[in-house]
Amino acid sequence: MAEISLPPPSSLGRNPVLRALRSVLLLRESWVGLVGVLIVLFWIAVAILAPVLAPFPPNQNLLPFKPPGTAAPTGGVFWLGTDQLGRDILSRVIWGARRVLIYAPLATACAYVLGITMGLLAGYKRGLWDDVLSRVGDIILSFPILVLYVVIITTFGPSGINIVLAVTCASAPGIMRIVRGLTLDLRNRDYVAAAQTRGESSLYIMFVEILPNARGPLIVDACLRLGYTIITIGVLGFLGLGLPPPDPDWGGMVNETRAMAAFAPWMTVFPCIAISSLVLGLNLLADGLREISLKD
Amino acid sequence: MLIFLAKRAFFMVLTMLAVSLLVFLLLEVNGSAVAVKVLGPYSSEEQRRLWLEAHGYFAPWYERYFAWLGRMASGEFGDSLRFKTPVATVLWPRLENTAILAAFVFLIMVPVSVVLGVLAGMREGSATDRSISILSIVTTSIPEFASATFLSFLFVLVLKWLPGTSGMNQGFDVLQLVMPVAVLVLYDFGYVTRMMRASMAEVMQSPYIRTAVLKGIPYRRVILRHALRNALIAPFTVIVLQINWLLSGVIVVEAFFGYKGFGALLLEASLNQDIYLIQACAMVSVFVAVATQTIADVGYTYLNPRIRFT
Numbered sequence: 225m226a227e228i229s230l231p232p233p234s235s236l237g238r239n240p241v242l243r244a245l246r247s248v249l250l251l252r253e254s255w256v257g258l259v260g261v262l263i264v265l266f267w268i269a270v271a272i273l274a275p276v277l278a279p280f281p282p283n284q285n286l287l288p289f290k291p292p293g294t295a296a297p298t299g300g301v302f303w304l305g306t307d308q309l310g311r312d313i314l315s316r317v318i319w320g321a322r323r324v325l326i327y328a329p330l331a332t333a334c335a336y337v338l339g340i341t342m343g344l345l346a347g348y349k350r351g352l353w354d355d356v357l358s359r360v361g362d363i364i365l366s367f368p369i370l371v372l373y374v375v376i377i378t379t380f381g382p383s384g385i386n387i388v389l390a391v392t393c394a395s396a397p398g399i400m401r402i403v404r405g406l407t408l409d410l411r412n413r414d415y416v417a418a419a420q421t422r423g424e425s426s427l428y429i430m431f432v433e434i435l436p437n438a439r440g441p442l443i444v445d446a447c448l449r450l451g452y453t454i455i456t457i458g459v460l461g462f463l464g465l466g467l468p469p470p471d472p473d474w475g476g477m478v479n480e481t482r483a484m485a486a487f488a489p490w491m492t493v494f495p496c497i498a499i500s501s502l503v504l505g506l507n508l509l510a511d512g513l514r515e516i517s518l519k520d
Numbered sequence: 521m522l523i524f525l526a527k528r529a530f531f532m533v534l535t536m537l538a539v540s541l542l543v544f545l546l547l548e549v550n551g552s553a554v555a556v557k558v559l560g561p562y563s564s565e566e567q568r569r570l571w572l573e574a575h576g577y578f579a580p581w582y583e584r585y586f587a588w589l590g591r592m593a594s595g596e597f598g599d600s601l602r603f604k605t606p607v608a609t610v611l612w613p614r615l616e617n618t619a620i621l622a623a624f625v626f627l628i629m630v631p632v633s634v635v636l637g638v639l640a641g642m643r644e645g646s647a648t649d650r651s652i653s654i655l656s657i658v659t660t661s662i663p664e665f666a667s668a669t670f671l672s673f674l675f676v677l678v679l680k681w682l683p684g685t686s687g688m689n690q691g692f693d694v695l696q697l698v699m700p701v702a703v704l705v706l707y708d709f710g711y712v713t714r715m716m717r718a719s720m721a722e723v724m725q726s727p728y729i730r731t732a733v734l735k736g737i738p739y740r741r742v743i744l745r746h747a748l749r750n751a752l753i754a755p756f757t758v759i760v761l762q763i764n765w766l767l768s769g770v771i772v773v774e775a776f777f778g779y780k781g782f783g784a785l786l787l788e789a790s791l792n793q794d795i796y797l798i799q800a801c802a803m804v805s806v807f808v809a810v811a812t813q814t815i816a817d818v819g820y821t822y823l824n825p826r827i828r829f830t
Binding site: 256362363366367368369370371374375376378379451455458459462463464465475478482485486489492493496497499500503504506507508511 | 535538539542543546547653654657658660661662663664665666667669670672673677684764765767768769771772775776786787790791793798801802805806808809810813
């Protein structure tokens with residue numbers, strides 16, 4: 225019997241790297257998105273190159289309370305000044321970027337894995353799955369979010385893992401709602417019916433047929449949510465419930481130094497600029513992506 | 521209508537019950553941990569055992585849950601470990617202070633975001649629209665503690681116009697409220713503005729607005745009389761739900777400015793493991809949150825003539 229040869233799928237359409245590149249190029253059309261990408265890439269570069277860029281070790285005590293631009297005794301300059309323990313603020317901001325860019329994406333990714341699974345189950349299986357999962361989500365979402373974080377983290381203690389877990393539990397229901405809504409729409413499409421007729425398992429249909437087609441709104445949401453997670457980690461640090469010291473954490477830096485901000489304001493202002501600019505970058509990127517997806 | 525209200529009330533009670541169970545599991549179910557918090561880490565095994573027995577902690581957990589639930593519902597929150605007084609005497613004045621703060625925030629935020637949202641949504645894609653949307657992205661990107669830092673730096677340290685704390689130690693002072701209110705408005709108005717804009721833009725595309733414009737009614741009148749009334753329906757829910765958000769927002773702002781409100785109390789209670797105070801704060805905030813959600817739902821149904829009561 226003659227084999228039916230199919231043409232190879234177009235390489236540009238299939239290769240994930242090329243496709244990612246192409247969508248980045250699309251951002252040219254939105255200068256807002258472009259600015260966002262540049263800010264985010266800047267901070268990613270800073271986080272990766274932290275050991276090279278930081279002029280001093282982030283936890284080394286040198287000279288306390290030096291204003292920005294003071295010369296260091298060992299050579300070099302404290303470009304952003306030093307804090308109450310004499311640690312170089314520029315180095316701490318740089319290393320803080322690495323820490324926040326490890327924990328925030330990790331927490332967001334965990335929330336997405338849980339939220340997507342819940343949303344697909346609720347939207348595709350319907351019935352009891354939907355009822356139970358939606359109701360659990362409603363209950364968690366009815367909690368004022370920061371109250372939930374404060375209660376969870378003071379009960380189990382502030383640590384990286386607990387923060388990731390708290391963010392996962394608190395964000396997953398929101399993601400579930402979005403995925404569920406998209407799934408309810410997509411499950412009636414012809415390609416899902418085709419897969420069902422082929423006898424594919426529901427797991428395959430949910431993750432291979434439905435999920436990839438729901439990616440557009442999810443990518444925009446992920447950018448916004450990542451920004452929001454960065455704010456959350458910052459706020460927890462500010463409240464003294466964040467990632468444990470002494471390693472630098474932007475919110476924690478503000479918390480440790482704000483009592484002395486009246487005469488040494490540079491200690492609090494620079495970490496605040498860092499966190500605000502990173503979140504701004506992500507939000508601008510999300511706005512640009514949304515604008516582009518509306519044009520299509 | 522009555523059936524609809526009963527349904528909403530039922531869901532409200534159900535959510536409250538589920539959340540109370542969650543709070544109980546988090547904080548109360550492990551009796552010996554409670555004993556350590558109440559008696560302190562240096563209490564002896566014997567003391568803890570006696571305390572647990574005296575307070576009925578050896579009963580099965582579901583019995584304890586219902587007893588606890590009864591106390592919560594009747595407002596018997598127990599004694600605060602830190603303030604050494606009944607929780608209620610600490611809690612209510614703090615809630616009052618936060619209500620004052622929230623009232624000012626709403627008084628300023630709602631008009632500002634409605635006006636900006638209408639201006640942006642009136643002509644979608646115009647220069648005004650783009651600038652307002654970028655402004656709202658920028659302000660919502662700055663966490664409250666960061667904007668509090670920036671505003672304090674500018675208005676307290678450099679210009680010396682405003683006091684940097686809001687402790688109200690010499691009695692109530694409106695000037696001390698300016699900074700906390702400004703920070704909360706700044707962080708929150710962008711979101712409400714976006715919702716208002718989206719709703720306005722949608723209304724502007726509807727046929728009856730086109731009819732009104734083509735009839736030759738002055739543009740101003742079209743916006744104020746025809747568009748605005750319908751465009752306000754959807755954001756109503758969002759605005760009411762900001763009360764829920766404010767419960768989170770006040771924690772940071774009150775901690776930053778030393779304002780003696782509910783948020784600062786919750787944080788203080790949590791940091792000091794003041795278990796009965798935490799429980800009371802958590803339950804109160806959930807009650808406020810669920811109640812506002814119910815009000816938002818009922819109000820939306822009432823305002824929107826397209827929804828029938830079912």
